[in-house]
Amino acid sequence: MAPGCRTESSIAGLRDGPFDYTTRMHIRNSAAFLLSGVFVASLCCSQLAYGDSAPCDLLTQNQVSTIVGASVGAGSPIANTGCSWKTTGATRVVVSVSMQSDKMFAGAKSSPAMPQETRTPVSGVGDDAIFSGVPNFSSLWVRTGTKFLLVRIYGVSVSEAQTKLTTLAKDALSKL
Numbered sequence: 001m002a003p004g005c006r007t008e009s010s011i012a013g014l015r016d017g018p019f020d021y022t023t024r025m026h027i028r029n030s031a032a033f034l035l036s037g038v039f040v041a042s043l044c045c046s047q048l049a050y051g052d053s054a055p056c057d058l059l060t061q062n063q064v065s066t067i068v069g070a071s072v073g074a075g076s077p078i079a080n081t082g083c084s085w086k087t088t089g090a091t092r093v094v095v096s097v098s099m100q101s102d103k104m105f106a107g108a109k110s111s112p113a114m115p116q117e118t119r120t121p122v123s124g125v126g127d128d129a130i131f132s133g134v135p136n137f138s139s140l141w142v143r144t145g146t147k148f149l150l151v152r153i154y155g156v157s158v159s160e161a162q163t164k165l166t167t168l169a170k171d172a173l174s175k176l
Contacts, residue, residue, distance in 0.1 A: 055097055056083035058172035064095050067167050068153075093155040097172050100141070100148040108132065108141045108150075118158050125169050133158035140165035144173055 056075035064072045064085040070093060072085040082098030109130050113119050122129040126144035133139070138161030142149045151169045153161050 053175045054083075055081060055099060058083070058097050058175050059085070059095075059168060061085065063171050064168070067164050067171075068093050068095060068156075087155075091155070093153065095154075095168065096150075096152045097168070098150050098152075100150045102143075102146075102148060104150070105141055105143055105148040108139070120162075122162070122166060125166055126173055129169070131162045131165065133161050138162065138165060140169050142169050142173065144176065147176055149173065149176070 054077075056077055059075070061072060061074055064075075068085075068087065070087045070089055070091050072087050072093075072095070075083040075085050077083055078096065078098060081100075082096055084094055084096040087093045113132075114134060116134050118131070118133045120131050122131050122140065125140070126142040126149070128143040130141050131138065132141070135158065136156070137152070137154050138156065138158055139150060139152045140162070142151070149169060149172060151165050151172065153165055153168075156164060
C-alpha cells in the first residue's frame with residue numbers, strides 16, 4: 001500500500017472516532033437536554049431579573065387614568081417585560097411601562113439627540129433618569145439600583161409629558 005493511503009478499516013475507525021455510537025448519542029442527548037434547560041430557565045427566570053412584580057402590576061388602571069386625565073382600559077401585557085394602557089375615549093393616549101437592560105439605558109443616555117427632541121436629566125426619580133420627548137411621543141428612562149425602567153406616553157405634548165411620566169415612574173418604582 002502506498003504511504004499516506006488508508007485502509008477501509010482505518011477509515012471506519014476515523015468515522016467512529018474515539019467514541020462508539022452509544023457514547024456519541026449519549027453526549028448529543030445530554031447537550032440537547034442541557035441547552036433546553038438553559039433556554040427554559042432563561043424564559044422562566046427572566047421575571048426574576050426584573051423584580052417580583054409583573055409589569056402590569058406596576059401601575060393600576062386607576063393610577064394611569066388619573067395621571068393621563070382620561071379613562072384608560074386595563075393594562076395589556078407586552079411580552080413578559082412590559083405593559084400598556086390605552087385611553088377608551090376619543091382622545092388617543094397610550095402609556096407603557098417596561099423593564100429594560102443596562103445596555104438599553106446606556107444607549108438612551110448616550111445616543112445623539114434627534115431633531116426636535118427635548119432631552120433632559122430628571123432628578124428625584126430613581127438613582128438616575130433621563131427624559132426624552134418629541135411631539136406626541138415621550139420617554140422617561142430610569143435606573144434604580146440594578147433595575148432599569150422605561151415609561152412612555154404617546155399622544156401628549158412634550159410640555160405635559162415629563163410631569164406625567166415622572167409621576168407614573170415614581171408610582172411604578174414603588175412596586176419594584
